[in-house]
Amino acid sequence: MPDSHPDSDPSLADVNNQRDRSRTPMIIGGVLFLMIVLGCVVFGPVASALLQARENARRTMCMEHLHEIGVQIEDYYEVHNAFPPGWEVPMNEAPSLPTWGWPSKLVSLTGVTYPTPEDLKQPLAEVLIADDQRMEFVQTYFQGYLCPSDDALAYGGENHPDRRWIHDGNPVPFGLSMYVGNAGHRHDAVGSQMNTGIFFGNSAVTLADVTDGISHTIMIGERDLTQCRAGSWPGVPDPMKHDGGPSIWNVVAGAKPKINAPPWDGDTLCGEGFSSMHPGGANVLLVDGSVPFLTSDTDTQWQAEPTPGSIGVLQQMMIRNDGENSSP
Template structure:
């Protein structure tokens, strides 16, 4: 039994990792189909007209992920908490979840408050004795678009990222000066690090933008990482989708400088 159980655990994890790779590959195919039709990738997140809510990059991909019915249920001109979005907010998409992670189908997004000292968003409970205010329940996702080497939730509005998925801005494959093969598109993140979603966010939410995109900051699976960093429960690293559609496993020990370069669209000297 002492020999058998670790072997069974390793076999199960290998199977889950294959599933995770398959999910990312499906997302990659959808990205390329979207680019073929729309001549661009989706924006990282797009504000609704009154700038109360923002919808994530996965929403425009739904028709290319064999989810046209779900796509038709989402009206990006309405707030994310609108009753018409009840179905979407309850919909957990298997292809947006890593089977290795310990995650719940949905999570509650709480209100964040602006810290007057630095303009950052912090939890209500962190700066006041009042309990945090629940804003909206959202479907969980483990896959987040690459914002680059900056924090997407560092300020409101977000800083101009240097990755593929930005605030209210689309990118095109011609923008990938490093080449599609050498540029990251989407990576994993565990729910324990910060719950993320495929749908969208209330812009008043805590770490709102970080629920949709991720950043290459302190490294992979770094215990001291920012909430926006990438992580997984796969031993030793994280699966990433690259610009050309291939998926590969990037080790925790990746050279940080090289990792940062992969996360940027343009060559910075």
Template sequence: MSKGRRALRAFTLVELLVVIAIIGVLVALLLPAVQQARESARRSQCQNNLKQIGVALHNYIQAHGTLPPGHILDPIAGDDEGHWVWTAFILPYVDKAQLYDRLNVGNAQASTALGLNTEEMQARYNTFRCPSDDGPNAFDSGYSVTINGTSISAIGYTFDANPGSDNTGVSLTNYVAANNNAYVRAYKASDPNDGVSGATGVFYENSATKLRDVSDGISKTVFAGERYYSGGGNNLMLAAMMLAIRGNSSPGNGPTAQDKSGNSASNQGMTSYAGTSHWGINPPLTGNTSQNMAFSSSHPGGAHFLFGDGRVAFLNEAIDNHFYTGGGTVDSLFERLMSASDGQIIDQF
């Protein structure tokens, strides 16, 4: 060996362990940043989804003069059968015109359409799903997720697909319509400041809200917001896409009495597509299934909301909200944003 060439020396075990330790530290430092970047991308996609829904709502308004109905009550539908909801009516405006025509939305009975087009009505539609939520594509009684080591069974709504009574699940969505500041209500409030007398939001049964009806200003009124599948060891129930249950009793596979508004059968099943400010954002879950009507998200600290002017804002879960302590009166910031014509104009938001 020449004197100018140094002999190669292998790593010692100690040196190798030091190198592995350094690499481990670097990975540990980088992993949160990678996860944060991924969540940021998912959050941006969720925001974009709501923006697309906002554009679709305005295109619907241009075509029909009003917002789509929260749901259309089908007077001949049975307890386990469905009723068309707002997400079905905007399908042509989110590049789903062929699906809309095939389902014959608003003309065919909803449950009949489900029986004839089950695959399409159980598919996952990314425009209506937050990428941060790992809930199922459609409600499936056999589905479960594991949260912090605890297995959580599926929760949702099933429908009788005509002809038959096979309790069929439908596609789910993370985006629910703004309905009220108190419990969900099927009818418009007689007093726009009192969510007990009816819905103070823009969507409810057979609603046909015009932009001029939103007297508080569309830029200061929430039209829709997020709801996630599960969290904190409990499910918060994604909304049902295209169909909602609205019957006269409590079917075994449908909503329970706690899903009704003041135990009134006329409001049964509203939580399957509508949300309220009643429980705030990301409420601390207590096992009360009425909390299923809350807005929530998989994003830390709050949830995205679509305003009437098409703007999407992330509202902090600590937003001023009197929950149910105000007896249904619109008297806090979140309640004012949820209500369309309470007359309490928000100067800056």
């Protein structure tokens, strides 16, 4: 008699095979998930360590740049028996025109085509107004004045647009520098007014003037371009201004802002102080040639009229002769 059920029931083996096939995507997905988790566990710390090592190398190179600038300052000091002026100001201080700053004095000693020490006898304003082939040199950059942790070529190696000299309605860029000098405690000192640091208008500070000790006094520090506008090596667009635009802050830092203050949008923040893209602080060059790392939480307390014990460690290190021997 013919079978009334031509399709026999599936065997146990068939059922198991179908079940295995249905579970295959789940198994593969689970394996992939485990591989991703294990990859994060194993390679996450490795990648983090590689990034940290890379930043450590950049920070070390930045320290080397500061050491090299310190050597250039020594060379200048041997010739002139004083540190270079922060910026130069004509005796009449009018009109307020661009003027050479302290970095240009050092660059001129490094064998560059322009400027030489003889070239610096001509006012920077005259060079800029002439707008001849010298402009190309004034607007160039030097690797030794750039920090590799920052985006140095954000503006093609030229300084921040907000810090350029305006001539006949047009901005005139300068070559970029990410290292600025210590002007001192007096935040509003412009022109040829005296200040308490190493670099200010027509300054000629000597080692004998650094009575707090050369290992306790800041000479130069970093300022980043990305958030804080950095500086420029040729000089100051306007030596009579101390706002955040084209002003003395192109070549110096004041003692008012903390290390790595918030991004610049006022007269007390990082565009007028020391800052960097290094996590947690910034490098500075002391007068003795050492390069410590000042953390962002370095004790900071600025007072317009400082008295003993009333100001922070950072402010004490930016005054060369206040009787305090502070160290970071």
